[in-house]
Amino acid sequence: MKKISVLMLMMGSSLIFGQKVSDYKYVLIPEKFETFKSNSYGLEAHLTNALKAKNYVVLPSGIDQWPSEARDNSCNIVNAEVLNDKSLFTNKVILQFKDCHKKVILESKGRSDIKDFEEGLGNALKQALLKVAPSNPVNILPASTTTTTAPTTAPTTAATNTAQSTHSAVSTATPVSTSANYSDGKTDLQKIQIDSNQFILAKSGSSVPFAIFKSTSKKEVFLVKLADGNTTIGYYENGNIVIDRPQADGRYTKEVFNGK
Template identity: 30%
Template sequence: MKIILSSLFLIALSSLQAQNVADYKYVIVPQLFKDFVKEDYQLNTGLKTALRKKDYEVVNENSIPLDVQINPCLATKANIENTSVAFKNKLKVTFTDCNNNVISTYEGSSKEKDFTKGYQEALTFAMNQVGKQNAKDLPVTKTENTTTIKETTNKVVTQVSNKTVENKNVYKSNGKNYTTASTNNNEFVLIDQENSQVIAQFYPAAQQNIFHVTVISQNGNYQTIGYLNGNNIIIEYKTGDKSWSTTTYSK
């Protein structure tokens, strides 16, 4: 029960951090939108341009900044949905948080018959409703004990940049080397040494040696469970909608 309550607390805390897209510094924009897979109509470029004009930092799904890797709730994810009706090009721009909850939605429409021009005009109308980025004072804590993401990031970067990582902090899995870096109050991250990318962040659960884990994935971050077992770090990775498998990282 304590583990469940702890997990619910983290989710609730993250949702309180930002209530509007303007509260976010980062916006993740996917390469393709599901409703426009066959033809993009330059919507990806148009959305990125509109966001940058409003001072947002646009993030590519395959190149996540370190502070967002450590705390995925610093970013919102954008999507464009096709809501067109007869004789009118319509779309909806939706922003979701790290728990996939919708935080802001903006609609635009155009009577322009040319699809590219029509969708671009509709996107302009929708984005005109979006406020400028105003996330400078946003608190980014993940636990009751307050710490800023800047402090956490600096600590991780310092350890990753240290080329003489002690052997006791090196773990191996599938022929690759990984290292750990402490962040705050028994929290730590697991880092791929080859590219200095954080692949998972661990938060202590109520039971000893069990952790709530945020897995950093190109297909989308998700929550899972991790364990410490002697010299091994074990993570339960999602392999399907309802299937999981464990990966062991050993010293």
């Protein structure tokens, strides 16, 4: 009973205080900050070095190079972004950190009166980083996969019947390919399961997903967000992954990625 009370207290504290950037170990920084149209003046490198100095692990651009803790559960990663907030005579930036649900968990502003863009923006970012505490991860989440643990005691009759029903349902379900690698003959992709309702296809060496798949109400049919911003549908067919890719004339072409 005491253990349950302690657990409930911990859960309540988490809800009250929320998550902090320092709770994370892994940080993902984009290759280029989007709001700096032509030149980001090395801010990506500035931020990378500053966060490493605060004991964060900055992830490389290629997903296949990520540690398993980050690759297997995107909620172990905090996403960093620097926004250009400059005015006519002042270099200003906004430093944001977002969780895996794209919720901003920290926003910090920095400014500098130094007129030189590279030096001034770097100085503004340095000020914004003052609010970022050193990494002190409290909990690394497990891989987003469902596992079944054998019971330590004999199951009840009801539990046995439920297990038998579940086993029958699984036996009659359409098999889904468990291959982690797919290809259409031109592009090689890796399937990364985010959770039971979501997975991504990613090119080797790229941090940008080729496509993000989310479950729909229909079995083995997915809502797909493509890298170009378009949304379409995808589905399993004979163990392969199929994407209906929209074309400029309003038609759709069928892209088939075979399991390797």
